Amino acid sequence: MARSLDGLVLSPVDDQAPGQVGTRTRFRYHEENGRIxxxxxxxxxxxxxxxxxREGDRLDFRYVQLKxxxxxxxxxxxxxxxELPDGRxxxxxxxxxxxxxxxxxxxVEELPAGAPEGSDV
Structure with a gap:
């Protein structure tokens, strides 16, 4: 199983359609006892x-967003x-x-160390 997501900041590698998440979107994850x-x-x-x-390396979740x-x-x-070759x-x-x-x-991928987190999540 890959490492915990707790405290990680991830971002999409490509833009989706307008009005959706994109490369400027930042996700701040939390994980505890199989809950994310x-x-x-x-x-x-x-x-x-x-x-x-989260069960092993599988996440199953619902999302809601304000545009x-x-x-x-x-x-x-x-x-x-x-996991990427560099461990992210x-x-x-x-x-x-x-x-x-x-x-x-x-x-979506974990931001590299030292990368600006961008949004205020």
């Missing part, structure tokens, strides 16, 4: 939250926890909106 949660913000997202569980245009969105995501954490995600149409995949 994170706050996130940045780019088109003013504030977002996710909550769920800059005042709209809200929610969905479900399953992520595989992996990578999440390979499969997600689907529950509040609207759409689904997809994305990759």
């Amino acid at each position: 949660w994170a706050d996130y913000a940045g780019g088109d997202v003013v504030r977002g939250h996710l909550v769920g569980t 800059r245009d005042g709209g809200t969105s929610s969905g479900h995501c399953v992520s595989a926890v992996g 954490v990578r999440l390979t995600e499969t997600w689907e909106w529950e509040s609207r149409e759409g689904s997809g995949t994305s990759v």
Whole structure:
């Protein structure tokens, strides 16, 4: 099993569609006894939250977010926890909106040491 996510800050490696998370979004993760949660913000997202569980290297969570245009969105995501060659954490995600149409995949990675965290999550 990959290391704990507790206290890590991760960011998407690519931008998604407008109004969604992107490379300027920062996720601050917490983990305790198989439970995970994170706050996130940045780019088109003013504030977002996710909550769920971890079993081994699999995360299963729900997310909700407030966008800059005042709209809200929610969905479900399953992520595989992996490790990059330099030891940073990578999440390979499969997600689907529950509040609207759409689904997809994305990759988020732990920020390198010394990288600016950006948003105020």
